[in-house]
Amino acid sequence: MQGGLPTDIVIPIMGPTGSGKSTFINNLVGEDVVSVSQSMESCTTDITHIVVDTPNNPFFNGRRLIVVDTPGFDDTKGDDLEILRRIALWLASSYDAGMKLGGVIYLHDITQPRMVRSTRNNFSVFNKLCGKDAFASIVLGTTRWSDISLIEAQNHLEALSQTVWKDMIKRGSIVQQVDNTKASAWLTIYLILGRLHEQQGTTIGGSLEKFTVLKIQQEIVNLQKTVCSTEAGRALRSGLQELLVEQKRLRDAGEEDLDDINGRIGKTLRQLDDLCQLSPSCRKFLKIFGIVIYL
Ligand SMILES: Nc1nc2c(ncn2[C@@H]2O[C@H](COP(=O)(O)OP(=O)(O)OP(=O)(O)O)[C@@H](O)[C@H]2O)c(=O)[nH]1
Ligand SMILES: [Mg+2]
Structure with a gap:
């Protein structure tokens, strides 16, 4: 990415098509900076980074926040390999440029009754892309709670927590309900920043020395794979x-x-x-x- 600074904090937003990634970013910024799908068709096809104005508070200490909108892996079109290649190269080049990853937000539509095959594949790729060492820097965000009954949503969450998300949760991933509001989007960002401080034993406002490195970044840049x-x-x-x-x-x-x-x-x-x-x-x-x- 051009114009990246070593002081930038980067947070990619990932998840299946229609899980609400672009909506999350628009909520965060407070205006429509990326396009949102009106149907079940996948909408975001390019990786787009957005520099978000950050509040003048100790969480940021003058650093810029860069969120990255990514296309969802979704095997209905067979483009997954190309999407993975682009996401991996983006992550690797930002790492190479010295930009710092705060963590990753993975969004999941809670109205889905079960993990359909494309969602399961998506999650499996995401899981491998991050690697176990990064699990504690990941927020597993669930969207669309208001679209089904609370009991149904809770049942879906319970099922996820007992199966595909179990290992990540055990290793520290944060599970968070993400509402369609600005406040909820910012809270999710603060959870990641708070976790960064927690991991290195500094208080909010203290200097951040260590950041998140995903397995795919290490593999590509460090191991030249x-x-x-x-x-x-x-x-x-x-x-x-x-x-x-x-x-x-x-x-x-x-x-x-x-x-x-x-x-x-x-x-x-x-x-x-x-x-x-x-x-x-x-x-x-x-x-x-x-x-x-x-x-
Ligand atoms: N009710 C409700 N609708 C949402 C929420 N988040 C997203 N949507 C709707 O879901 C649809 C898809 O949202 P997007 O933000 O485009 O999803 P995406 O994850 O970016 O999808 P791709 O770009 O295709 O990967 C849109 O019609 C949104 O208005 C939410 O939290 N609640
Ligand atoms: Mg999108």
């Missing part, structure tokens, strides 16, 4: 594997119209090929899946 061979890249490849299994199942069942599934596999493979240009191990991976011959 390509995106494809990172843990998160591996999680996405397992999505491809699922498609391949489905393709086989359809073929075994005598299904003749395989255009849709073949199209999705072809698109994913092309993205993977593009993503892995520099990585011999990924080329090997493509060869192992000689299934390309079915296309």
Whole structure:
């Protein structure tokens, strides 16, 4: 990102399509700075950073706050690898430029009765992208509480906390209800800043020395890995594997119209090929899946 300062505090907003990431940012800023979806279609396609005016208080100590709007991984369009590549490169280059990550906000729509496959995939990639050491700097924010009954929302939250979120919560992730208001958005930011101070034993206003580093940042910048061979890249490849299994199942069942599934596999493979240009191990991976011959 151009114009980044080493004193900036960066907080990416992640989560599935429609979970309210762009809405959160607009609430934080107090005006519509990023576009919000009017339907279930995914809306944000580019990674956008927004420099937010920060209050003159000891939480910020004159530092700028930069929130990052990200596209949700959502395998309905098969663009997940490309999205991951862009998010990973953005995170890596900001880390390389010395910008500091305060933590990450992951938003989840609480009206969802269960984790649908795309949401589960999304969370699995997110989880790997962050790495266990960063879990304590993550807010798992739940949105749209007013859209269903309180008891229903509480049941959904309980189910999440007992399953997919369990490990992250055990390792310190903060679970927070995020309402569609400015106050709620700011409270969520303050929770992250408070956690940063807590982690290094300083009081609010004290100088911050240590910041959050995500696993993918370490992997790419410190270990010079390509995106494809990172843990998160591996999680996405397992999505491809699922498609391949489905393709086989359809073929075994005598299904003749395989255009849709073949199209999705072809698109994913092309993205993977593009993503892995520099990585011999990924080329090997493509060869192992000689299934390309079915296309
Ligand atoms: N009732 C309610 N609606 C919300 C809330 N947050 C978001 N929405 C609505 O949900 C829809 C999707 O919100 P977005 O902010 O575009 O979601 P997003 O996570 O940015 O989605 P992508 O950009 O597609 O990844 C919009 O119609 C919002 O008005 C919330 O807390 N409560
Ligand atoms: Mg959006």
